[in-house]
Structure formats: C-alpha cells, structure tokens
Amino acid sequence: MKKFIRILKYLYPFKWYVVINVFSNVLAAVFSLFSLAMLIPFLQLLFGTVPLVEVKPEFVISAKGLAQYLNYYLSEIIKTHDRASALLFVIVLVLVASFLKNLFTYLSLYYLAPIRTGVLQNMRNLLYRKVVDLPLGYFTEEKKGDIISKMTNDVNEIEISIIRSLEMFFRDPIIIIIHLIGLIYISPQLTLFVLLILPLTGGVIGRVGKNLRKTSFKGQTKMGIILTMIEETIGGLRVIKAFNAENKVISRFESMNSFYSLLMKKMWRRRDLASPLSEFLGTVVVVLVLWYGGNLIFAGKGNLGPEALIAYIGIFYMIINPAKSFSNAYYNVLKGLASADRVDTILNAENPIKVSAGAKTIESFNHDIEFRNVSFKYQDDWVLKNINLTIKKGMTVALVGQSGSGKSTMVDLIPRFWDVTEGEILIDGVNIKDYDIASLRNLMGNVNQDPILFNDTFYNNIAFGVDGAKMEDVVNAAKIANAHDFIIATPNGYHTNVGDRGSKLSGGQRQRVSIARAILKNPPIMILDEATSALDTESERLVQDAIDNLMKHRTSIVIAHRLSTIRKADLICVLHEGEIVERGKHDELLELNGYYARLHSMQLL
Template sequence: MKKFGKIFKYLIPYKGTVGLIIGLNILGAFFSVFTLAMVIPFLNVLFDQIPAVTSTVPFSLSVNSILHNFNYFISSIKVSQGITYALVFMCTFVVIMTFFKNLFTYLSLYYMAPFRNGVVRDIRNKMYRKVLELPLGYYSEERKGDIISKITNDVNELEVSIMRSMEMFFRDPILVIVYMVVLLIMSPQLTLFVFVLLPVAGLLIGRIGKNLRKHSFKGQRRLGFLLSTLEETLGGLRIIKAFNAEEKMIQRFESTNSFYTRILVKVNRRRDLASPLSEFLGVAVVVILMWYGGKMVLKGDGSLTAASLIGYLVIFSQIITPAKSFSQAYFNVLKGMASADRIDAVIEADNPIKEKDDARVVEQFGEKIEYRNVCFKYQDEPVLRNVSLTIEKGKTVALVGQSGSGKSTFVDLLPRFYDATEGEILVDGVDIKDFSIKSLRGLMGNVNQEPILFNDTFYNNIAFGLPNATIGSVMAAAKVANAHDFIEASPNGYYTNIGDRGGKLSGGQRQRVSIARAILKNPPIMILDEATSALDTESERLVQEALENLMKNRTSIVIAHRLSTVKNADLICVLQDGEIVERGKHDELIGLGGIYSKLYNLQR
C-alpha cells in the first residue's frame, strides 16, 4: 500500500470530490443490485412460484422484511390485475432501477473528469515549479531530454495508466463488495465457497504483474535517453552535418529506440494478459459454482431454489466484469508507478540552496561586496580555493584567466546559483544567505557570453521579468544598447518574433537585445560573462559601447576573454586553478610581467 501513497497524496486537495464520487458509485451499485436481483421474483412470477402473501409486516432494512412486503405487493397485483400485469410491473420496475443505476454512474464519471485531469494538471505545475526551483548544479548531472521526458511522457503515462484507472478503483471495488454482500445474504454456504476460489485466482493474476513496474521504469528511462538524443541532434545539427556524422547519430538513435521497443513489448504482453486471464478464471469459477449450486438445488432441502440459483449466478456473473476491469486497472497502475517514481525523483529532489524562514529583503546596494575565504567544490573537485576580494560600490572589477580557472563559478556564487562550500559572501556586511533569494537576485543583472533569448517578440524579450514595462521604457533601453535601429527596421518593429533562441538575429544583435534587457531592469550590480568574446569586430564595437553605457554608475563584475576590453577596469583579478594570483590595474599588472602580462602580449 505504501507505493500507492505516491499517487494518493495528490488526491488530498480533491478529497471532497473523491467522497462525492464514491457516494455516487455506492448509489449506482445499490440500484444495479436491485436490477439484477429482480431476476428471482421475475422467474417466480413467470413460473407462478410466489406463495400467496395476504398481509404485510412492519418495514425494516432486512432482507426478510423487504422480500415479504414485495411478495405481498406482487401477490396483490396478481389477484387484482392478473399475472400478465404483474410481469409488466416487474419489467417497468427493472427499467426504472436501470435508469437510476446509469444516472448515478454517469454522475460519478461527470465529476471524475475534472478530478482526474485536475490532478494531472497539478502534477505538471508542481514539476515545472520544481524545475525552476532546483539549482543549476542539478542540471549538470541530468540529461535535458530525460527531464523533458519526465514532465511530458511520464506525466502523460501517469494520466493514461493511473488516473484513467481511478474511476475503476472508485467504482469496481464498490460493485464487487455490494454484490458479494448480496450473495452472502442469498446463500452463505455458496458464497463461502466463492471466498475460497477467488483468492486463488487473485494470486495467479498478482504473480503476472510482479515485474511490470520494474520493466516500465526501464522503458521510461530509455525513453528519456531517446529524447536526449533527439534534443542533442536538434541542437547540434550544424556540427553533425559538417562532420558527416549522420550515420553515427542514426545508429545511436535506432539502437536506443530498438531497446525501448523491446521493453515496451514485454510490458504490453504482461499487461494485456490481465484481462483474458481474469475473464477465464471468472468463467471457471462460475462453472464450479453451477456444479456446486446445482447439487444444493437437487438436494431439495430448501436451502437454495432453482430461481435463487439462477439469480445468484446472474449477480455473480456481474462480478466478473468489474473484477476484470479492476485487475486491468491494477496492472495499469503498476505500469504507471514507474512513471510516478521518475516524477517523484524530480519533485522530491533536494534543493541545497536553502532560504531562511526569517530571510531579510534587501532593497538596495549601499557599500560593497565581500568574498571572505570562499571555497567551492564540485563533486569533491576544488574549483575555488580560499578566495577573498572586496568590490566597492560603483567600481568595475574584471576577472581574467584561462578556461577552467573558476571565473564563472566566482560570479555564480553571488546570486546563489550555487552556495560556497566554505567561507562567506557579504553584501553591505550581511551574509547573502541571510537575504531572500528573490530580493538578492533583484539587485543584479546578467549578460552572458551566449545570449539567452526566448521564442517571442523583441518587446517581451527586453521586458522579460518586468510585467509593468512600457513600450517607451523598452525603446529607451534598446537605444542605450544600440539595438533600437535594427529592431525598428524589422517587419513588425518591437513586436517582431525573433525565433527560437533568437535564431533570426545575428550574434551581435542577440547580445544587444540581452543588454537592453539588463538596462531596462536597471540593477545596481551587473555581471557580464565574456559578453563580447564571440563577436566580429564591428559587432564587438557596438556591443562594447552598449556595455559601457550599461556599466555607467553601476558596480560591475566582468569576466573577460579579450583583455583589451577591460583595460580601464578599476581592478583586474587574475584567476589560476581557483585562486586569485594577481590583482591590480592594467598598467600595474603589465609592469609585474606575470601571468596577466603574458596573456595580454599573446592577444596583441
């Protein structure tokens, strides 16, 4: 039962709806039993087996009271109207009971639809929120395609395999229980015989589904690999074609696809066996009951009449359909539990970036940023070693050094994309862990080496994260970023769609749009990560001019690949193997003749 708790926890917000659905299914089962139970009095009327009943008994919720008064009513109709009219009454009564049975069944399905789809919507929303909440380090360990698979295919599998089975879970067990209670009342001896046979059938069905969840988990995981391959193919199509690697990628995709198909075949074969096996076992049990019940009737001791046996078998035969549906639903749930496991792996993933309950809201940056003996390890690999640095308000600090020296990690620690392993980072003398994450990041703007744009309009990309931005403020930011002219020249101006990741723009144009976005935010602290390293000379000039406009009167931390772009920085820090090995202004570092001087001379 513990494993089903993963699903039931999502039902808690809908407990009222669940109670209503269960109540409607109980009513539907009640009228269904009445419909089927009418077989016995119908046969008794047809063969004139109802004894003459001349008086009623006080009504109570007992079988004897109900049967006695019902037989009295039928006897009265037979005496006054004739047996044909009694049969008409019986048929009309069955139609009315069937109407109410189907009315309540439909109402349960009516309320099941928003409940089932609402749970799936809630899971998707929760997963998406978690995707945004988890730190960047989580995604360096996970395949993007697998994450996409979990939030799309696994949630869809959950909806198909589990949520669509919920109506059977809420309906079929109720039907089976109500039918079994009625059968127990009709013939305790025959029903006890049923209680011996059904567990044997249940054990046989249960053994088939034993490994279904394990195979389904493998299948969903392999589907994640398949989507990862597809995502990498679309992202690297230019390189694949340039290196004539189409056949290699085809082989990789087809190999993963074939393995996934083999797993699906195993899963489907096991799941599809549930329905025919449960039906076969159900019919086998009916045949055994016919033999055993027939012996009881032939004894003639009055414990079971022929009409009662037929009615008993009719009601018992109705157990086969819900039992078969329930077993099919059980198999579907086992299959879907593999997806639930994968979904939970994301939702329950630990986020090491914790925010204190009493976190302070920082509204402005006043004096300085301090790194005090900061260390950072990634999977036990040191990235930063005992780094200390003070950045005064309004100053520009440049970080230079070879790739892998820790520059990007240094700046990623400030907005808490990661947390320092040791040491502390302070803003105006307060540890950044004491601030709310939202307010801390609100102090900062980012311009990255690879511009991150969305498949939307210029306006929405520049105003991203600022719902109250006006077109006038967006245009003003674009002008400062040297982006206004080419935006205005586009077909629909600021409302032109820029394509996936800004694919309709050149590299320089994409970068200037991202700079305009940072300018519009107007943060006191700017983080610039090699913003001009991938541009041609003309684009670099325009972007550099835009960056200079951006950095005016702001505290800036600049990661520079081209040292010529940071000659005027207030402080240049040279990182090597996670440590600051040199610091000073451009002329001072050139005079030292150390690492910075060598790097600068290599680029001249």
C-alpha cells in the same frame, strides 16, 4: 502500494468531488443489485411458483422485510388483476432501477472528470515549479532529454495508467462489496465457496504482473535516453554533418530504439495477458459456481431454488466484470508506478540552496561586496581557493585568466547559483545566505557570453524581468543597448518573434537584446560574463558601446578574455588555478610583467 497511496494524496484538494463520486457509485451499485434482485420475483411469477401472501407484513427496512412486502404487494396485484399485471409491475421496477443506476453512474463519472484533470494539472505544476526552483548544479548531472521525458511521457503514463484507473478504484470495490452482500443474502454456502476460489484466481493474475513495474521502469528510462539523443542531434546537426557522422548517430539511435522496442514488446505482452486470462478464470469460476449451486439444489440444501440460482449467477456476473476491470487497473497501476518512481526523482530532489529562517529582504546596494576566505568545489577538486576581494559600490572589477581558472564560478556565487564551500560572501556586511534569494537577485543583472532569448517577441524578451513594463521604457532600453534600429527594421517591430533562442538574429543582435533586458531591469550590480568574446569586430564595437552605457553608475563585475575591453576597469583580478595571483589596474599589471602581461602580449601577437 505506498507509492500509489502517495499519488492518491494528490486527490486531497478534490475531496468533495471524491465524496460525491463515491456516494453516486454506492447508489448506482444499490440500484444495480435491486434490478437484478427483481429476477427472483419475475421468474417466480413467470413459472407460477410464488405463493400468494394473504397477511400484510410489517414494513421493515431490510432485505428480508422488503422482499416480504414486495411479495405481499405482488399477491394483491395478482388477486385484484392477474399475473400479467404483476409481471408488468416488476418490469417497470426493473426499468426504474436501471434508469437510476445509469443516472448515478453518469454522475459519478461527471464528478470524476475534474479529479482526473485536476490531479494531472497539479502534478505538472509541481514538476515545473520544482524544475525552476532546482539549482543549476542539478542540471549538470542530469540529461536534459531525460528530464523532459519525465515531465511529459512519464506524467502522461501516470495519467493513462493510474489516473484513468481511478474510476475502477472508486467504482469497482463498491460494486463488488454491495453485490457480494446480495450474494450472501441469497446463499451464504455458495458465497463461501466463491470466496474460497476467488483468491486462487487473483494469485495467478498477481504472478503474471510481478515484473511489469520493473520492465516499465526500464522502458521509461530508455525513452528518456532516446529523447536526449534527439535533442542532442538537433542541437549538434551542424557538427554531425561537418564530420560526416550521420551514419554513426543513426546507428547509435537505431540501436537504442531497438532495445526500447524489445522492452516495450515484453511489457505489452505481459499487460495484454491480463484481460484474456481474467476472462478465462472468470468463466472457470462461473462454471464452478453453477456446478456447486446445482448440487445444492439437487440436495435440497441452502434454501436455494432454481430462480434464486439464476438471480445469483446474474448478480455474480456483475462482480466478474468489475473484478476483471480491477485486474486490468492493477496492471495499469504497476506500469504507472514505474513512471511515478521516475517523476519522484525530480520532486524529491533536494535543493541545497536554502533560504534561512528569518531571511532579510535587501532593498538596495549601499557599500560593498566582499569575498572573505572563499573556497569552492563542485565535487572533489577545489575550483576556487581562499579568495579575498572587496568590490566597492560603483567600481568596475574585471576578472581575467585562462579557461577553467574559476572566473565564471566566482561570479555565480554572488547571486547564489551555487553556495560557497568554505568562507562567506557579504553584501553591505551581511552574509548573502542571510538574505532572501529573490531580493538578492533583484539587485543583479546578468549578460552572458551566450545570450539566452526566448521564442517570443522583442518586447517580451526585453521586458522579461520587469512586470508591466511600458513600451516607451522598453524602447528606451533598446536605444541605450544600440538595438532599437535593427528591431524597428523587422516586419512587426518590437512585436516580431525572435525565433527559437533568438535564431532569427545575429550573435551581436542577440547580445544587444539581452543587454537591453538588463538595462530595463536597472539593477545596481551588473555581472557580464565574456559578453563580447564570440562577436565580430563591428558587432563587438556596438555591443561594447551598449555595455559601456549599461555600466554607467553601476557596480560591475566583468569576465573578459579580450583584455582591450577592460583597460578602464578600476580593478583587474587575474585568476590562475582558482586563486587570485595578481590584482591592480591595467598599466600596473603590465609593469609587473607576470600572468597578465603574458596574456596581454599573447593577444597582441
């Protein structure tokens, strides 16, 4: 229930819509009760059992006062005209009450629509903002397909199961309470009997739905795994076909899909039991009410006449339908709460990258970047150990070493993709944790080994990090990155779509577009992570020229496997098992005849 209440907190921005909806439901229920209450005078007139009221009663706003005044008014119509005219008057009252009931029912739904859509819109926005805000480390632990499943299938399940049930939660309790007041007025004894047997039927329904939430949670989790398998299959199709592993992945997928289907079959059978079970139990209750009410009439107890019993049954039926809807909504909510649990794993995920109170905004890079006794580990094993390094403004510093030596981790610490475990990193003498993250990252540009492009145009990809970029600036950045010529050769030039992750381009072209993006941002600090390692010789030359243009007049930190690309670096740091074991210029390191010399000779061979 706490989870459901937490979801209802999403309604707060729409509180006035909720107020109007509830008020409209109250009026709709009142006019519904009034139209059914008209059955009593209608039947009394029809059977001729109504005694004429000779003395005009005092008008009092109460159920009894209104009934007395209506009987007097009907008596006047009968005396002035006839019983048929009084009957027609009652019918007109019923029609007017029915019209008003349906009008307010529509108004309640009219104002429920922005609540339904708005809550889901805000929930999706919160999820997307959270996913963008979470650190990179979160996504190394989670499956991409499962995250997508939570943001799509689970949010849709919340919409279907919970948000669409808001109508029942806002409407049905009001209908039940107001009609129950009418039943108490007609016969307190019979209503007491009803209130004694209704909890028994509710208990039966509750037992059926006991395990629904648990089963639904398992089903949604398996759907996340299925989406992960689909995403991995599409991404790795080349490898699957190359190793003739089609049957293996198909068998694995079909096994998981079969298990998911069994879970969903179990869940749907239990959920679909709600409607027929509640309908049968409702019929049992009506039969019991007829039996007990008939005995009250035969015994002359409870001031209950035949026409009053018929009206009582009519009003009671108006409670049964909302009660059935409420039980269905209960099942839906149980199923939806399982999805809410999964969505909460994202919304409640803690971001360890904190912005300190009173964080400074850094506008420019003036002096140096300093690693001071920096150590880092992801979980148990140390990836970096006691790193000390000062990078002066304008320097080009290269990081080299075997795979897994900690090069990428070291540069990821500077823009705070991760936070150091021990020690500190300072920019211009201030710990980077004391800077505002957005302004810190504004100082830096990144070019990665695997260039990340979006399924958009060349223009939008290059201008991605710059708001309101002019076309001439984009073109100039592309020229510096040696990308202009192949861009204008495409059908729509800079407005040509590059495809999913730049799939329409070669590796070298993708890399040059990403370099153009970094050039347009024009940051004082550049981080290049093996930007040419996956390219052929010609593409490498073009990209290297673009990188040389990019690095002019900037502080650059370069991760390189090809040592030929960093000969001119001001400082080369050799990392081995998380430690800087050598540092110096190219020629100096060769003279040491250590790690760097071995790497260099291996590449020459």
